[in-house]
Amino acid sequence: MDNRPWNILLVEDDEDDFILTRFLLQEAKGSEFQLTWASTFEEGINALRHQDHDVVLVDYLLGSRNGLDLVREAMTMGVSAPIVVLTGQGSYEVDIEAMQVGAVDYLVKGQINPTLLERTIRYSIERQQAQEALRRAHAELEVRVKERTRELAKANEDLRAEISERTKAETAVRESELKFRKLAETTSTAIFIVEEMKILYANAAARFITGFEPDELVGMEFWQIAHPSYQNVLKQYGVAGQWAASLGGLLDDQVPARYELKLLTKNNEERWADVTAGKIEYAGKPAWVVTAFDITERDLAEQELRKAKNELEVRVTERTAELREANQRLRIELEERARVMEERERLLDQVDRERQRAAELAETLKNERDILQTIMENTQTHLAYLDSQLNFVRVNSAFADRLGVKQEDLVGCNHAEYFNQTEIKPVFEQVRATGEPVEFQSRQLMLNSNNSANTFWDWMLVPVKNDTGEIQGLVFSLLDVTERMHAAIERERLLDENRQQNQMLQRQTELLQTILEIEPDGLAVVSGADMVFQFANPAYQALMPDPDANPVGQKFVDIWPEVEGFEALSILQEVFKTGQPVSGVRFQRQSPDGTSRYFSSHMRRLPWSDELSVLIVLWETTRVVEAQRRAEEAAREVRRQAEELDAVFTSMADALIIYDTEGNPLLANPAALSTFGIDLAGKNHIDLAKELEICYPDGNRIPHDMLPIRRALKGETVQGENVAFSNTSGKRSVYLASASPLFNNNSPWGAVAVWHDVTEREQLLAQLEAEQAKLKAIIENAPEAIVVTDKDSRIILANPAADQLYARPIPYGQDFNSHASLQICYPDGAPYDPRDLPLTRSALDGEVYNNQEVMIVWPDQQRRSLLVNSVPIRDRQGNITGAVSVFQDNTERKREAEEKLQNIAHIEVQHRLMQYREMERLHIAQDLHDGTLQSLIGISFTLNEALGMAAEIQNVENKNLVSRLKTVRSMLEQQIQEVRSFCSELRPPTLIPYGLEKAIRSYVDNFQAKQPGIKINVDLMPDNRVLPEETRLALFRVVQELLNNVVRHAEASEVNVRFALNGGEARLVVEDNGLGFQVPVQWIDLARQGHLGLVGVRERAEAVGGSMKINSKPGEGTAVEVKVPLKYQATSLPNSSS
Secondary structure, eight states: OOSSOEEEEEEOSOHHHHHHHHHHHHHOSSOOEEEEEEOSHHHHHHHHHHOOOSEEEEESEETTEEHHHHHHHHHHHTOOSOEEEEESSOOHHHHHHHHHHTOSEEEEGGGOOHHHHHHHHHHHHHHHHHHHHHHHHHHHHHHHHHHHHHHHHHHHHHHTTTOTHHHHHHHHHHHHHHHHHHHHOOOSSEEEEEETTEEEEEOTTHHHHHSSOHHHHTTSBGGGGBOHHHHHHHHHHOTTHHHHHHTTTOOOTTSOEEEEEEEEOTTSOEEEEEEEEEEEEETTEEEEEEEEEEOHHHHHHHHHHHSOHHHHHHHHHHHHHHHHHHHHHHHHHHHHHHHHHHHHHHHHHHHHHHHHHHHHHHHHHHHHHHHHHHHHHHSSSEEEEEETTSBEEEEOHHHHHHHTSOHHHHTTOBGGGTOOOTTTHHHHHHHHHHOOOEEEEEEEEOOSSSOOSOEEEEEEEEEEEOTTSOEEEEEEEEEEOHHHHHHHHHHHHHHHHHHHHTSSTGGGHHHHHHHHHHOSSEEEEEETTTOBEEEEOHHHHHHSSSTTSOOTTSBHHHHOOSHHHHHHHHHHHHHHHHOOOEEEEEEEEEOTTSOEEEEEEEEEEEEETTEEEEEEEEEEOHHHHHHHHHHHHHHHHHHHHHHHHHHHHHHOSSEEEEEETTSOEEEEOHHHHHHHOSOOTTOOHHHHHHHHTOBOTTSOBOOGGGSHHHHHHTTOOEEEEEEEEEOTTOOEEEEEEEEEEEEETTEEEEEEEEEEEOHHHHHHHHHHHHHHHHHHHHHHHOSSEEEEEETTOOEEEEOHHHHHHHOSOOOBTOOGGGGGGGOEEOTTSOBOOGGGSHHHHHHHHOOOEEEEEEEEEOTTOOEEEEEEEEEEEEOTTSOEEEEEEEEEEOHHHHHHHHHHHHHHHHHHHHHHHHHHHHHHHHHHHHHIIIIIHHHHHHHHHHHHHHHHHHHHSOSHHHHHHHHHHHHHHHHHHHHHHHHHHHHHHHSOTTHHHHOHHHHHHHHHHHHHHHOTTSEEEEEEOOOTTOSOHHHHHHHHHHHHHHHHHIIIIIOOSEEEEEEEEETTEEEEEEEEOSOOOOOOSSTHHHHHTTOHHHHHHHHHHHHTTOEEEEEEOTTSOEEEEEEEETTOOOOOOOOTTO
16 A cells, blocks of 8 residues: 555544544554545535545434445445444444445444554555455456357367367266265265264364374274363263253253364364264164364454454454465466466467468368379270279279260279170189289270270279288279271281282282272372372372362472471472481471361382382371370479479478388478487388387377378378377477378378377366366365356256255256245345345346345254355356356354454443443542541541540549540541541552552552561562553452452462563463462353452453453462553543434
C-alpha cells in the first residue's frame, strides 16, 4: 500500500460519535487519515456519488433509514470502496445481513479502539485490493484456459489419427479414474474400533491426528493416545468417557456419546478431538466404533479469542503474509500456464506446417504416379496386370483399344473371355503354378474382340510374388508384330521370286514392275542426265505433294516444287556424279491440313535402260518422329519432376532414408543426417538400430524383425509407430516411424523410411495429462462439495465431499425435479422448489450466486447450514452448457460465530460490572472517608477534650471515668484505623498518583504486617503510570485477591509477587509454596470447586483484554500469571443514543 493519507467517509447522524471516531483515528498509529463526515443518509449518498474514498464507515441507525439500506444503494451505484458497518448493539443477524448485502466488516462501537479501527480499515483496503486482483486474474485465467482448452481439443482431434495408442490410454485412464474415485470416497475423520479399550482397527486418517501408523495403533490401548490428564478418566469410564457414566444408563446404541478429548501424538504434540463413541458388533463381539474429528484448530481459535489483541495482530499479519505468498504462487502458476499455452500454440503451428508439407509431398507423389501412368499409356506395348485369379486389375489404353473395349469395362473381367484358345490357357496356368515367366516371339494369337483377325505378337507373362513367394498376380505384355511378320513373309516371298527371276531377268521386267508397285516403301527412278522421272511406284506417288499426278516423264523439280525438292535435287546430282549412295536424308513438309509430315530417303546410282539413273527409296517417318518427340518431352518432364522431388527431399523437416533390398541406405536427406548425428554410409539398418539403441518409448528393445524398415523390406507398409532413440549427442527423442516398400515395374527394389519427431508433442501430452490429473485430484480431494450439471440441470458429476454432504444417493442424470429428494431448504426451514435452487437457476437461467445461505436436512433430521456459490458454464459463444456449484458446510462456523458473540457479550457484561463495582467501591470509600471517618475523628477530638477535663478532677470516680474513656479512645482509634484501611482497600490512595508498583508495595507492606507468618518477596518494575487507570486497578485487585486466597486456602509460608512490562504487555505473577490443587479443564469447574476468587481474577483480567493462566498441582504450590496487552484502552460506558 502507498503512504498517502487514507480518505475515510463517515456516515453518522450523532456528532458525538463523529468526534469520538475522529479522535480514535488521530490516536491510531502507523497510518494517516483524512475524515469526511456526512450527517444524514442523503449526504452519504451524495458523497459516495461525487467523491472517491478508500473506506466508508456507516452507522447502522441513520434516522428513518439504516446503514444496510445505504450499503445496498452503494452496491447498486457500483461503489468499489469497502464499507464497514458500525453499530451500538452487537447482533449476529445484523452481522450476517451486513455481509450479505456487501459490507466487508462489522464493528460494535463499545469495543472500538484506535488499533482495532486502524487495523479494520487497513485490512478492508488490502482485502478489497486482493479480491479485485484475484477477480481479474481469475477472469483472465478462465478465458485463457477455455481458449487453450478448445484449441487443445481441436489439436487432439487432428492428432488422433497419428496416435492410435491414445484409445487404449484413454480406456486405461477411465478405468483408473473409476478406481481412484472409489478409493477417494473415504472420510478424513479418524475411525477406531475398540474392544475393551483395545484398538482393533484404525483407518488411514488416524495417522494425521495421532501420529501413529494404523498398524502401530492396532493392539494399543485407546487411553494411550490420550493426553496424560485424560488417561485416568478413560481408564475409569471407558471410551464413552465420564459423559456416558453421567447419563446413568440412558446411553444406548441409538445415542452415541460425544465429548472433546485431548490427545498426545507420537511426536508429543497436543491435539484436541471431537470424539463420538457408539456401540457396534465387530467379529461377533460387542465393541465401540469411535470417530475422532480434529478440532485443535477450532479450540486454538477459541483460545485465541481470549488472548491479547497484539497477538491477534501478529496472527493476522501472518495470515496476510500467507495470502500474499498464495497470490505470488498463483501469479507464478498463471505465468507458467501462459508459458505452456504459448508452447502449445507453437506446437500447433508446427503441426500445421508439417501437415502442409505432407500435403505438398502427397501432391508431388500423385503427380509422379500420373506421369508414370502417362508413360504407360504412351508406350506401344499393350500392358495388363492380372490378379491371382487371372482377372484384369489394370490395363493401358493400347491393350483395351486392341480388344475393342473400354479400360474400366475390362477391369475385373477374366482373361479367358478374350484369350480362350486351347493352346493359350495352359500357358497362364503354367506361369501361375510354376512362378516362372514365359516369353513368345511372333506367335499367332486370336483375340476375342471386334477385330477377330489372326494377329502375330511378341508376348510375355511375368509372375508377381510377395515376400513369401506366393503369386499375387501376372504382368501380361503384348507387342503387335503382325505388320512386321507380314513384311517378313512378303520379303521372303520376294526373295524367292528374285531367285527365280535371276535366270529370266530380261523376260520378267513386267513382273518386277508389279513387285515395285506393291512395295510399301516409295520407289522411284530418275535419269541422271536431265533428272526426269523414269519410274515411280504407287507408294512413292502416295507420298508426293500431289498424289494424283503421274511423275513419269516429268522433271524432279516439277513434282517436288518446295524448298526440300531443290535440296533433294542437289543430292541427286551429287549421287549421280560420285556414284556414292546417300542414306537417311530427312525432311519435313506441311500437309494441307496444317500438320507436319516427316520423311526419310535413300538414294543410289544404278543402270537403267542402258544409262545411269538414280534409285530413290522414300518412306514416311512421321509416327517415329512424333514418338521420339513425345519420348524426349517425357524425359524432360521426368527430369523436372526428379529435380522437384530432390528439392522436396532436401527440404523435408522429417528424416527420410531410402534403402536397397538388403537394407543398406542408398540416400538420406539432410534432416536424417541431423537427426541421427552419424554418417549413414555403409551402415546396414540393423547396425544403425544397434548403434542408436532404437526402442519403444517405454524403453523396451524393438526386435530386429519388428523394425519398421525391416517390415517394409518384406512388403509391409508401416504407418506412424512410436519409437525412441538417443543420437550421438545424447539427446533422447520420440519419433513416429513410417516405412513403405518401393517397386519398379511391380518388382521391389528397396524401401523408404520416414522419422517424424514428436518429442515435444509427447512431452506436451504428458504435461496435459499431469494437469488433468492434478485438476482431478483437486476436485476429488476438495473439502468443499462440488456438483456439476448439464444445461438441463441434470447432475453429471459430484465429488466425494458432495456425497458426504448430501448424505443421500445423488440423482445422477435425472431432471431438476429429482433434486427435491436432497431436502435442501431456505434458512428458515421452508423447502426449496427444485426450480428455484441456485444450481438449477444457474443452469437454466444463467444466474450467479455468491455465499447464498441454504439449509439441508439429513436423513437423521439433523439440519446443516450451507453456503452455496453457483455459476453457469458457458461455451465460446456464450451459450450455457451447464452449471457448477460449490457447497460449504457453514454449521460449525455459524455456531462458533454465535458463541463468539456470546463470549464478547459476556466479556462486555463483565467489563461493565467491573466498572460499576469499582465505581461503587469508590463511592463507598468516599462516603466512609468523608462521612463516617470524619465523624469518628471528630468524636476522637471531643473525647480527648473530655479526657483533659476529667483529668483535672482528682477523685476516684473521675479516675475510673478517665480509664474507661481511654479504653473507648483506644477502641475508637482502632476503628478509625480499620476504616482507613478499608477505604484504602476499596480505593488504594497511592494507585492513581504513584502508579501500580507503589500501590502493590504499600499493600504488601500492610499485608505483611497483618500476616507475619508468611514471607512475601516482591520483584516489581516501576510502571511510571503508563498503564490505563482501569488496568492498574484491575491488576491491583488481582494482587489483593490472590494474597487473600493464599491466606484462606494455600497454607503457604512464602509468596513471590513479580510485575514487569516487556514484549508489549504487562505481566503479573503471584506464586506460593502452599498446598496446590488439581486445575480443572473447564473454567466453570473452578466455581463448582469453590475457587470463586480465581474465577473473579479471570473475569478481571478478561475485562481489560487480558488472560490468566494457572499452574498448580497438589503438594507443589500454585502460580497464577496474568497478562494484559499494553495497547489495551478501556472504553467508557456507551450512552443511550448509541
